[in-house]
Amino acid sequence: MKCPKCQSDNRQGLKFCEECGAELCIECPSCNANIPAGKNFCGTCGYKFISGKQTSDKFSETEVQPFSATAVKPSRDVVPATGERKHVTVLFSDLTGYTIMSEKLDPEEVKEITTQIFDEISKIVRKYDGFVEKFAGDAVMALFGATIAHEDDPVRAILAAREIHSAVESFNPQYEKKIGQPLSMHTGINTGLVVTGEVNLAKGTHGVAGDTINVATRLSNLGGPGEILVGQDTYYRTSGYFVFEDQKHVKIRGRTEPVRIYKVLAQKDQPTKTHGLWGVRANLIGRKAEMTQLVEAFKKLKEGKRSVFLTCGDAGTGKSRLIDEFKATLDLDSTQWLEGHAYGYAQNVPYFPLIDLLKRTLQIQENDDPAQVKKKIETGIEFLNLNKKDIEPYIGSLFSLSYPELNDINPEFWKLKLQKSIEIILAALSERAPTVICLEDLHWADSSSLDLIRIIVSEFQSPMLFLCVYRPRISLLNRHHINAMGTSYNEINLQDLSPLEAQNMVEALLETDSVPADLRRFIHEKVGGNPFYLEELINSLIESKTIVPQNVNWIIARPIEASHISSTIHGIISSRVDRLEKVTKRILQEASVIGRAFYYDILERITDLPDQTDRSLKTLERLDLIKTKSIMPDLEYIFKHALTQEVVYNGLLIKDRRELHERIGLVIEQLFGNRISEFYETLAHHFIFGQSINKAVFYLVKSGEKSSGKYALEESHRYFKHAFDLMSSESSKTKEEQRKFLNLLNNWAPVFNYRGDFSGLFEILKAHEDLANSQDENESVGMFYAWLGWAMQRREKLRDSYNYLKKSLKIGEKIENSKIIGYSCAWLTHTCSDLGFFDEAIVYGKRAEKISNLFKSDVDLYRFTMAGMALVYYFRGDSKKAIEVGKVLLDYGQTHSDIRSLTIGHRCVGWGYHVGGDFPSAIESFKMSIQVSMDPLLSYISRLMLGYSYLSNSQLPEAEKTLEETIRFGEAFGFQQIQTSAEGLLGIILVSKGDLSKGLSILEENLDKFLKNESRYRYTGYVFLIGKIYLNIVLKAGPINLSVLARNIGFLVKNIPFAKKKAERYFTDAIKLSQEIGAKGFLGQALLNLGFLHQATKRSDSAKKYMQEAIEVFEQCEAEIYVKQAKEALASL
Helix, strand or coil, X not given: CECCCCCCECCCCCCECCCCCCECEEECCCCCCEEECCCCECCCCCEEEECCEEEECCCCCCECCCCCXXXXXXXXXXXXXXXXXXXXXXXXXXXXXXXXXXXXXXXXXXHHHHHHHHHHHHHHHHHCCCEEEEEECCEEEEXXXXXXXXXXXXXXXXXXXXXXXXXXXXXXXXXXXXXXXXXXXXXXXXXXXXEECCCECCCCECCCECHHHHHHHHHHHHCCCCCEEECXXXXXXXXXXXXXXXXXXXXXXXXXXXXXEEEEEEECCCCCCCCCCCCCCCCCCCCHHHHHHHHHHHHHHHCCCCEEEEEEECCCCCHHHHHHHHHHCCCCCCCEEEEEECCHHHCCCCCHHHHHHHHHHHCCCCCCCHHHHHHHHHHHHHHCCCCHHHHHHHHHHHCCCCCXXXXXXXXXXXXXXXXXXXHHHHHHHHHHCCEEEEEECHHHCCXXXXXXXXXXXXXXXCCCEEXXXXXXXXXXXXXXXXXXXXXXXXXXXXXXXXXXXXXXHHHHHHCCCCCCHHHHHHHHHHHCCCHHHXXXXXXXXXHCCCEEXXXXXXXXXXXXXXXXXXXXXHHHHHHHHHCCCHHHHHHHHHXXXXXXXXXXXXXXXXXXCHHHHHHHHHHHHHCCCEEEEECCCCCEEEECCHHHHHHHHHCECHHHHHHHHHHHHHHHHHHCHHHHHHHHHHHHHHHHHCCCHHHHHHHHHHHHHHHHHCXXXXXXXXXXXXXXXXXXXXXXXXXHHHHHHHHHHHHHHHHHHHHCCHHHHHHHHHHCHHHHHCCCCCHHHHHHHHHHHHHHHHCCCHHHHHHHHHHHHHHHHXXXXXXXXXXXXXXXXXXXXXXXXXXXXXXXXXXXXXXXXXXCCCHXXXXXXXXXXXXXXXXXCCHHHHHHHHHHHHHHHHHHCCHHHHHHHHHHHHHHHHHCCCHHHHHHHHHHHHHHCXXXXXXXXXXXXXXXXXXXXXXXXXXXXXXXXXXXXXHHHCCHHHHHHHHHHHHHXXXXXXXXXXXXXXXXXXXXXXHHHXXXXXXXXXXXXXXXXXXXXXXXXXXXXXXXXXXXXXXXHHHHHHHHHHHHHHHHHHHHHHHHHCCHHHHHHHHHHHHHHHHHCCCHHHHHHHHHHHHHHHHHHCCHHHHHHHHHHHHHC
C-alpha cells in the first residue's frame, strides 16, 4: 500500500507507514474519499470493504479487490479489467532549487521538506478531484479527468497548479535562508487524449499513456520559476477563466512542428463549473404554442382532416420530449399511435424507419422465424380487410420473406408497389380510429426512406396526423411539396428556451420558485436555454451534492466554481457515466456498442455480466440515461439521447469496441440465422468495427446487392465502396482473394452503370487491369474486360471498347461461358453501331439475343441486347424495325412489371419516330421514357433524344433547356457520349439563335472529336448538319436580321461567298460516308438537301436526280413522312 504522504510502498495490512509513520489510507472507489486502512465501510458513501472484496450496501455488488497483490482473473460476474480512451488534463510540476537544497541541507531535512510539500500537493490535487499519478524525485504528475471526468478539468488543473505554487512558496519564510534561495514550482499543463490502464489504487497509478503526457512534461521543463505553461487545447478550454500571455510557437523535444503555448498570468472573476446525477425531470416548459398546435391538429383529425408536422431542432432542444408530452395527452385506447424510428447504425439500411413502423404495427418480434413473420403480416392485412395478394408480397419482402411472384420483378416496380401498399395500409388504419404516425430521428434515415416518406406525407389524402421529427441536417420537404399540401402542412422549429423559460424549467426541476442566485447566474452565463443541458445540469448538481434540499428550498452546499459542474454537453455526459458503479457503467458501455436502441436479448448474450444486467438496466433507467422503448413484442431499451450513446461508445478502447462488435455480430448470426438477410446491414456494421474483414466484406456485398435489388442505388454504392476499401487495404492477396476482388468489381459495376457514373467505373476498372491480366482466364476476368469495354464505350473510347469487348468475347468462347459471350456481344452491338459497323453490330446483336433467350432470368442482358438492336436500326434509318423492338420491350415491361424495359422501350419507339421524321410522336415517346424511368442513366439518354427531337421540331427553348441539363449530368458523371452529342446539338441552337460563328465552332470541334474517336455515325451526322447550316445561309433561312448581321458580320463576309460550295461539299461528304456505313437515314436527308441546294442554284436536272434518289432511300426505310416531303419538293420543280 502506498503512503499518501511520502509515497513509500508498505506491506499489506499495516495502518501506519513504515517509512514516515503517517496513517495509511485507501481511496474509496465509489466516492474517492480517503478511508483509513482496516475500515470496513466508507464513511462518506457507505461503500463496504470486506474480506479482500469491496461491496456496496446500496446494490450488494461484488468486485475484484484492487488492493490485493495477487492478480485475479475476472469471472463472468466481475467487471473485466480494462482501460479507456479519455480526454484528460495532465499536470506536471517540478520543484525549483531541489539540487541546491540537497547540497546545503542534511538528507533528513530534505526528506522532511519534500514530504511536507508533497503532502500539501496531494491535498490540493484531491481538492480539485485530481489524482496524483506519481511522484518522481522532485516532480509530481497529476491527472484530472482520469478517474472521473469533468468538463472543466483543465480549469481545475490550473487552479490546482496555482495553489501548489502558492503552497510551496509559503515554505520560504521557514527555509529560504537555510537553502540560500526561494523554493518555487514550474508547471506544464496539457489536455488531450490518453489511454488509461487498470487503476491500481494501492500503488496510486492509472497506467496512462499518450503524447499528452509527454507534452505536459516538456512544458514544465520550459517554464521558469513560478510559471505555469499550458498547451493550446488547455488554453482554448480555459480562456474564459484565466488571463494568458501568448508565448507563440515554441519548438519542444519530441515534436516535429512547433507547439503554441500560453503562460497563465491571473485568474478571471469567473466561476468554475460542475454537475452530477440524480434523475429529476421537469414538466414541459416553453413549448405551449407548439403543444397547442399539436392538440388542435388532433382535434381536426377527429373531424376527418389530415395534418403533417415537421418538427425540427438541434440535439437537446426537446423534440422527442415534445412528442412524448403530446402523446401523453391522448386517449390511446381510442387513438392509434404508430411510430417508426431511424438510427445512426441503420442509416444505410433501405426503408429502415418504415420497417420499424411496420414491425410495431404488426407486432413482429426480433426472434420471430420467417413463418411467424409471414403469419403476422397476413393477420394484420386480413384484420384491415385488405386484399392480401396485392399487399403482402411487397410488405413481406421488406422482412426478407420469399414470394415466387416477385422472383422476376423489377426493383423499380417493387418500389412503386411498396409505396402503394403502405398507403393502402395507412388508409385502412385511418378508417378504424384517429391515427397518428410518428417518424422520429429522420436525419438518420436512408435516402430511399426519405424519398418514400416525402411522397407519402405530401400526397396521402386520408385523415391522419403525421409527425416527422429530425435535426436540421436534412431538408425533408421542398417548396413544391409544401405548396401542394396547403393548410395541412405545419412546421415546428424548436429553439433554445428564453432566459425566463429556462428559469421556469429550473424551478420546475427543483420544485421550487426559490432558486439560489449563484445558480441562476451560472445557468444564465454558461448553460443557456438548451433543455437537455438544463435538465442534465440540475441532475448533476444534485448528485454531486453541490446543491442540497433544505426544508422546501435548495441551498448551495459548496461553491459552484469548485464543484463538479461541466460547461458542455460532452462533459455532462462523461461526468454522469464516470460516476456510475463499475458494473453499471460496463453494462452501459456494452449497450452503446449495440447502438442507440438495443434489445435486451442481444445485450444479455454479449455482456460479461449477465447476472448484473437486469439490476444495472433498472439503475440506468432510474438515472434517466436510458428508457424502455417497448415491452412488446420485444423488450427494447433506448439511450435517452443519442449523444449519450456516442460519448459512452467513444470512451471505450478501440480493442474493446472491436471485441464487442464481433461478439454482437456472432450473436445476431446465432439468434437470427433463419432470417439472416434481414440483418445484412447490421451485421456488416458490427463486423466492420469488429475488424472481421472477411465477414465484413461478405455482409457488405450482400447489403449492396440487397439495396441494389430494391433500387436504393446510393446505399448500394456505399456498401460496395466500403467492401472495396476493406479488400484494397490487404496489400497481398491469394489467388482466391484476387478472384473475389474481381468479382466484387464486377458486382459493383451495374451500380455504377445505373447511376450513370462511367467516369468512376472506368477509373476503378482501369486501375485494376494489371490484376485481371495476372489471372487465369475465367468468368471473373472475362466479365471484368467486358465491363471495362462497356465503360470505354460510354466514355467514347470506341476502338478501345471494341478491342476489350472482343478480348472478353474470346475468353468467353474459350471457356464456353455463355454469360461472358452474351454481355460481350450485347455491348459490341452498341460499340459497333457507333463505329459504323452496322452489319457486324447486327450479327453480335442476334448472337446476344439468342443467349438472352436461354437465360431469361438475366433481365439486364436482355435489355442491353434489345437496346443495342434498336440503336443499330435507328442508326441505319430503319424506322419501323426500331419501333418494333421498342414495342417488344414495352410488352415485356408490362408483362413482367419491369420499369427499365418500359423506359428503354419508349426510347426505342422514340428513335423509330425520330428517324422517320415524326418528331411530335418522338417527343411524346421520349417524355414517356423519362417519366417512367427511375434511374439517372436511362433518364438522361432519353433526355438527350428529347432535346434532339425538340430541336428537329423547331422548339428551340425546350431543346436548349433539355440539352443543358444533359450536359451537366454528362460532365458530373463522365458520360461523355451523351455530353458530346448534347454539346453539338447546343451548337446548332446557337446558330438558330443567330450566333453563327460560335455555333459552327462548337460543331466543328465536335466533328474533330468524333473523327478522333472513330465515331463514324456521329461524324456523318454532324457533317450533314453543318452542310444544312450552310444551305440555310444560301437560302437566307433563319434569323438574318440587323442584330444577327451586326454580331456575325465577319463570319458572313467570310463565308457567304463560299456557302454554296461548303454546303455542297458537306452534303457530298455526308452522302459518301452514309453509303460507306449504311446510314440510310442520313443518306436520304443529305440527298434531299443537296437537291434543295441545286434547286436554289438553278440546277433543276441534278436537283430532280438527288430528290428522286432521296425518295428511293426513304421508301427503303419506310419513312413515310420524309417520302411525302421529298415527293412534294420534287413536284415543286
